[in-house]
Amino acid sequence: MAKGHLALILHAHLPYIRHPEYDDFLEEHWLYEAITESYIPLIQTLEGLLADQVPFRLTLSVSPSLANMLADPLLLQRYERRLNGLIELAAKEVERTRWQPEFNRLALRYHGLLTRVRETFVDRHQRDLIAALRRLADSGAVELMTCAATHGYLPLMNGNRASIRAQIQVAVAEHERHFGRRPQGIWLPECGYEAGLENILAEAGLRYFVVDTHGILYATPRPKYGVFAPIICPSGVAAFGRDVESSRQVWSSKEGYPGDYAYRDFYRDVGWDLDYDYVRPYLPGDGKRTSIGIKYYRITGPTDHKEPYDPERALERAAEHAGHFMFNRERQVEHLQSVLGREPIVVAPYDAELFGHWWHEGLSFLDFLLRKVAYDQDTFKTITPGEYLTRFPRLQRATPSTSSWGYKGYHDVWLNGSNHWIYPHLHKAADRMVQLAERFRDLGSGEGAGFGSLRVRALNQAARELLLAQHSDWAFIMKTGTMVQYAHRRTWTHLSRFNRLFHELEADRLDPDWLEVVEGRDNIFPRIDYRVYCR
Amino acid sequence: MPPRHAPDAQVKPLSTRPAVQSPEIALAVAPVPPPQTAPPFPPPQTAPALQPSPPVQDAPRDEIADDPLPPAYGEDGITLLCKDPYWLHAYWEITEPSQQRALESLGDPKARLFLRLHHYPRGGSATSDGFYDVGVSEWRRGHEYLHCGRPDAAFEVEIGLKAEDGRFVSLARSNRVTTPRDRMSDVIDEEWTTAFGEQELAILTARAREEMASLGVSSFGGSAGLARPEAERGFWFVLGTELVVYGATEPDARVTCQGRPVVLRSDGTFTLRFALPDGVQEIPCVATSADGGTTMTITPRVEQTTRRQ
Numbered sequence: 051m052a053k054g055h056l057a058l059i060l061h062a063h064l065p066y067i068r069h070p071e072y073d074d075f076l077e078e079h080w081l082y083e084a085i086t087e088s089y090i091p092l093i094q095t096l097e098g099l100l101a102d103q104v105p106f107r108l109t110l111s112v113s114p115s116l117a118n119m120l121a122d123p124l125l126l127q128r129y130e131r132r133l134n135g136l137i138e139l140a141a142k143e144v145e146r147t148r149w150q151p152e153f154n155r156l157a158l159r160y161h162g163l164l165t166r167v168r169e170t171f172v173d174r175h176q177r178d179l180i181a182a183l184r185r186l187a188d189s190g191a192v193e194l195m196t197c198a199a200t201h202g203y204l205p206l207m208n209g210n211r212a213s214i215r216a217q218i219q220v221a222v223a224e225h226e227r228h229f230g231r232r233p234q235g236i237w238l239p240e241c242g243y244e245a246g247l248e249n250i251l252a253e254a255g256l257r258y259f260v261v262d263t264h265g266i267l268y269a270t271p272r273p274k275y276g277v278f279a280p281i282i283c284p285s286g287v288a289a290f291g292r293d294v295e296s297s298r299q300v301w302s303s304k305e306g307y308p309g310d311y312a313y314r315d316f317y318r319d320v321g322w323d324l325d326y327d328y329v330r331p332y333l334p335g336d337g338k339r340t341s342i343g344i345k346y347y348r349i350t351g352p353t354d355h356k357e358p359y360d361p362e363r364a365l366e367r368a369a370e371h372a373g374h375f376m377f378n379r380e381r382q383v384e385h386l387q388s389v390l391g392r393e394p395i396v397v398a399p400y401d402a403e404l405f406g407h408w409w410h411e412g413l414s415f416l417d418f419l420l421r422k423v424a425y426d427q428d429t430f431k432t433i434t435p436g437e438y439l440t441r442f443p444r445l446q447r448a449t450p451s452t453s454s455w456g457y458k459g460y461h462d463v464w465l466n467g468s469n470h471w472i473y474p475h476l477h478k479a480a481d482r483m484v485q486l487a488e489r490f491r492d493l494g495s496g497e498g499a500g501f502g503s504l505r506v507r508a509l510n511q512a513a514r515e516l517l518l519a520q521h522s523d524w525a526f527i528m529k530t531g532t533m534v535q536y537a538h539r540r541t542w543t544h545l546s547r548f549n550r551l552f553h554e555l556e557a558d559r560l561d562p563d564w565l566e567v568v569e570g571r572d573n574i575f576p577r578i579d580y581r582v583y584c585r
Numbered sequence: 586m587p588p589r590h591a592p593d594a595q596v597k598p599l600s601t602r603p604a605v606q607s608p609e610i611a612l613a614v615a616p617v618p619p620p621q622t623a624p625p626f627p628p629p630q631t632a633p634a635l636q637p638s639p640p641v642q643d644a645p646r647d648e649i650a651d652d653p654l655p656p657a658y659g660e661d662g663i664t665l666l667c668k669d670p671y672w673l674h675a676y677w678e679i680t681e682p683s684q685q686r687a688l689e690s691l692g693d694p695k696a697r698l699f700l701r702l703h704h705y706p707r708g709g710s711a712t713s714d715g716f717y718d719v720g721v722s723e724w725r726r727g728h729e730y731l732h733c734g735r736p737d738a739a740f741e742v743e744i745g746l747k748a749e750d751g752r753f754v755s756l757a758r759s760n761r762v763t764t765p766r767d768r769m770s771d772v773i774d775e776e777w778t779t780a781f782g783e784q785e786l787a788i789l790t791a792r793a794r795e796e797m798a799s800l801g802v803s804s805f806g807g808s809a810g811l812a813r814p815e816a817e818r819g820f821w822f823v824l825g826t827e828l829v830v831y832g833a834t835e836p837d838a839r840v841t842c843q844g845r846p847v848v849l850r851s852d853g854t855f856t857l858r859f860a861l862p863d864g865v866q867e868i869p870c871v872a873t874s875a876d877g878g879t880t881m882t883i884t885p886r887v888e889q890t891t892r893r894q
Contacts, residue, residue, distance in 0.1 A: 146827070146858050148843070149866060208664060209760060245763070263793040270770040274777040276789050294792045302799075325827065328858070354821075390780045446777040452667070452765035459797030460669035460765055470728055473666065474676050478658055546651040567649050 054383035054394040055433040056423070057290070058416075059260065061237050062089065062402035063113035063201055065523040065540075066574050068125055076335030077536055081119055082132045083343060085179070088406035089120075090167045091413045093175075093182050099420055100189050106420040107432040110402065111195035111237035112183060114224040115521070118574045120179045121228065132334075133171065136343060137164045139332045143320070143344060152358040153346050159361060160344050184229045193434035196225040196233040199575070202520035203464045205244035205452065206473065212487070213480035213516075214247070216582045218254045220517065220575060227577065234436040235259060237399075239522050240464070241292070241455035248449070252285035258435050259289055260399060261450050264459055266291030268451035275446070278386050278394035280438070282445040289450045290435050295382060296398040299375055307371040308409035311349045312364050316408060318347040318356055345410075368411040372418035373426075380429040395438055396430075469528040475545050476519060482552045483516050487583035490555070507569065508560050509580035512551040514572050519544035544572065657726050663700075663744045665759040670736030670767040675700060676728045677744050679756050684724055684746075687756055693748035698724050701753065702731055705739035705761065718747065736767040828887060830868060831856040837875040843868060863889050 064084060069075040092110075099106055119125050143157035175182045186192040198204060199220035207214050218236070225233045235258040236251060243261045251259055258280065266277045266289060273281055277291030300306055307313075321329055321342035332342050347356035348364065379396060386394035405412030423432055439445075456463035465473070490509055519541055527537035547568055554560045663677035688696060698721050703713035721729055721744075733740055740762055745755040769790060773779070779786065834840060836853035847870075849855050859866075869884040 142858075146860050148845075148859055149862050150860050153860070206666060208666065262797075264790075264797060267790055267793055268766040268769055270766075271772040271774040271777070272770045272779055274774075274779050276779075276781060276786075294796050298796070325825070328827075389782075389785065446774065448774070448777075451770075452763075457797075458669060461667060462669055465666060465668050465674055470674060470676070474658075474664070474678070474726070475654055477664060542654060543651050545654055549654070550652060564649060571649075 052393070052428060052431045053387040054396065054430045055438060056296075056379055056383075056430050057107075057109060057395055057397045057433055057435055057438065059109040059111065059195070059237070059397065059399035059435075060092070060402035060405065061111045061113075061197070061399060062116055063111075063197060063239075064116050064119065064403075065521045066115040066119060066200065066518060068119065068122060068571075068573070070124055070571060072335075074128075074335055076338075076340070077533070078125065078128065079132070079334040081125060082129050083341075084403050084407055085120075085129055085171075086133060086136065086164070086167055086343065087410075088403045088413075089179060090170050091406045092402065092416075093179065093186070094166070094170055095413045095417045096186050096192060098417065100186075100191060102421075104421055104424045106191055106424055107193070107434045107437065108191065108420070109193045109195060109235070109434045109436075110183070110186075111197050111235075112225075112228075113197040113201050113237075113239075114199045114221045114228075115201060115574065117180060117224060117228045122573070126177050130172070130177065133164065133168055135332055137161065137168060139320075139329075139342070140164050140344060156346050156359055156361070157344075180228050187229060187231070193235070193436050194225070194229055194233065195235040195237050196221045197237040198239050199224065200517040200521045201239040201523060202517070203239055203242045203454075203461075203522035203525065204247060205242045205454070205461055206464055207480065207520075208473075208477045209246075210477065210480045210484070211250065212484045212583050212585050213520075215250050215253070216483075216513070217517070217520070218250055218256075219582050220578060222254045222256070223577070224575060234439075240526075241265065241453065242461070242464075242522070243289075243450055243454070244452045245449055248283035248287045248289070249285045251287045252283075256287055257439060258287060260397065260435070261289050261291055262453045262455040262459060263292050263294050265289070265450040265453035268453070269448040270451070271446075271448050273446060273448055275390050275392070275394070278390060278396065279392070279442075280395070280435070280445055281448040281450065283449055284447065288435075288439055288445060290395070290397045291450075292399055292455065293396045296375070296379065296396055297400070299378065300398075300400055300404070307375075307415065308404070308412065309349065310367050310371070311351050312360065312367045313349055314345055314359050314364060314410040315347045315349045315356055316345065316410070317341075318345055320344045320346070364411050365414055368414040369418045372415050372422055375415075375419055376422050376427060380427055383430040393442075395433065397435075463529050464522060464525040466529060468531075468534075469525040472519075472525060472528075472541050475541075479516050479519065479545055479548045479552075483512060483548075483580075483583050484585065486512060486552060486555055487580050488585060491581055491584050504560050504562055504565070505555065506580070508551050508555055508565055510578050511565060511569055511572070512548055512555070513578050513580045513583060514574055515544045515548035515551065515568075517578075518572055518574060519548065547572070661757045663742060663757040663759045665740060665742045665762050667762050667764050668730065670765045671732060671734050673702070673731040673733050673740060673742070673762065673764070674728070675731060675742050675744075675759065676726075677757060678726045679724050679744065681725070683756055687746045687754045691746055691748045691752060691754055693750070693752075696746045696748045696754075698722065699745060699747045699753070700729060700731065701743040701745060701755075702733065703741045703743070704733070704735065705741070707737075707739065709739075713741070733764060736764050739763045824891075826861040826889060826891075828859045828861045828866070829856060830859070830870065830885065832870065832872075832883075834872040835874065839873045839875075840870065842870045861887070861889050863891050 064081055067077045067080065069078060140157060140161035144154065144161055147153040147157045171177060183194060187194045198217040202217045204214050204217065222233060232255060236256050238259050241260060241262045243265055263277050266273055266281060269281055277293055280288040280290045282288045298305055319341040321333060321340050329342065330337055333340060346359055348359045350356045382396060383394060405416060420432065453459055454461060486509060493506055524537040524541045527533050657678050659680060661679050661683050663675055666674045668674050699718045700721055701716050701718050703716045706714050719729065719731060721727055742759045743755045744757050745753050747753045830842065833854040836849060836851060840847040840849060840855060842857055847855050847857065866887045867884060869882055871880060871882045873880045
């Protein structure tokens, strides 16, 4: 008899980056890398568990912006081109390293991994990863959550209810469009929560969301079970809190598993290490050196000297780490169960891209972990939040505290000297969007108006531009200081296009040619209805 | 890839587009306690623009021109945002006519611009139970971080002109915000009194705090787990050698190199490239005619010795 539960949650998100106006665009490669190294290997891992009939539960949040990219024909075509290029390079590497056995076996391994990624992508799923995820959800073992439409940081939307509601309602509609069912839960971008949000979530029919540890610990009234049981807001939506211990073991730079010296080094990459002319055809965008994805070294230690990677040894470490993680959860669950007098739930959320992309062995870890939990112990079981709520409906009524999982626990990361200039513009645009939606609220349904009418198209495009400008990623990038200029450009571009649409709609002077170009560029959420912004 | 994770020196952005410096960012102020003396009014006429100048881009296909963002929207207003339990952020815009009117109504040319931060008791009271003033200089458009030092408390901010004799003319008033809690609630539900002992509760909250003060999980976390150990790196030099073996034969011939088949281009040429380790490499290359009747072998022998000094 299990004494408690573990809810593993992976959050998959990338900002909507699609530049048809360029042949090859550096930032689009974030998606391609994530598909090759994280999303497809994750699908392979979960399919393997299902094929072996391992009983497990895992929750995966897929942001609507990511789902839209995974469904975009141009990006998929470009991804396949990229994957073919990588396979070609890996084949060349097998030749090139012929006299270096320690690297040759790694080149062969990459060639095999990439070829299997291609098989999964093309042969098994006909390039439709959304359908692959949907089938995983159909199995009942995987619960798909949604996220705000464009991962907007909700606590900094200045309480503009219509604008926050649009992020949520569009997300729920998009989730249903892609995955064929309404989401039960939502991953709040960056766990950004502000009191009052739970009402908007309830309106959208959502059952639960996740906040950081202190969001629950500092809830009002004080939570009886700490973060080890969800609380239920007065609006009827449940809030789960992140467990510090299980998170730290994976995330932490000091105690975390991914820094183990046997694991593959992320930074040494053929894109940096090999002769420029040789790697040039495989470098993205304008051909500046960057990572390509073929990496031959292990972390080795705090030194510039890196030893060749040993995949067998790394795999053993991943198994050991999975065992360690499981052992610690067993002790934690036993202890909590004795203190709480009920079955605790330990909520362990991570960025999905950590597994595979950053932490090369992360998916092996996950695979080992889920198998071990299923067969090697009886103390706890994996569970999804939705399943938990069905089984344990009696919850303490309380309201979480404003919080995020960013540095310092509040809004600092998204509001500071590097990025505060965006808010006057974002708030103004959101106000204007509501104004437009109100003014033209009867347009879409009016006699003869037709949904394809120019004005309706312009209104829908204005909604897309606002949503794209609201990606929390832009503020985050401005703060972290890498790729800053791209984040500026995206914020500025979408706000500028929004403003132009606003003025054209106000003056009733729409430019159909320009609108068509912009619709082709910023084509996220093809079925958006601007009236989602009506008050 | 996703910058969500990796602020690392080794994974630099590689775009060729020159960096765009936002004028606003150049002017951005780190949160500072309220200054002791306010700058004189009126402020300089060169109000900073709020947006970065348009980036210089590579020329893509069918480029469309996006207009710069407006430096201001021509409406008086002030907005208050929470940054954390102790700090607020205000941004505002005051149009020139409004400023002139306020200045005239005060009749004091030495009047200065102030933010007046009002604190409200809990429970949605309409009356402020106290305020303090912070002098600011940017009147047309401005930003300021305000230290309120009070978690779980409600605030509004006014922007206005203050005469030397203390008279205050309000120009705009903000929305009301409530700062986040920074500790456990004192409100306890009788039915749900906490299951944890005091000591365990203290440990739980201490861990949560520790976690918040560390890098945070999110976004930063991915790189935290994989942070490249910072090693001292002085002058450095790396060198590799590769050997290129190339040749040509009849396009329909079969070629092997060290016993492994070689793919010929349609014109019968081929190129092989090998990382060259120290030592001796014998590289027998064999070409056989399509009918199998003729075989030719060429065997380069390469020796490499690397000295490091």
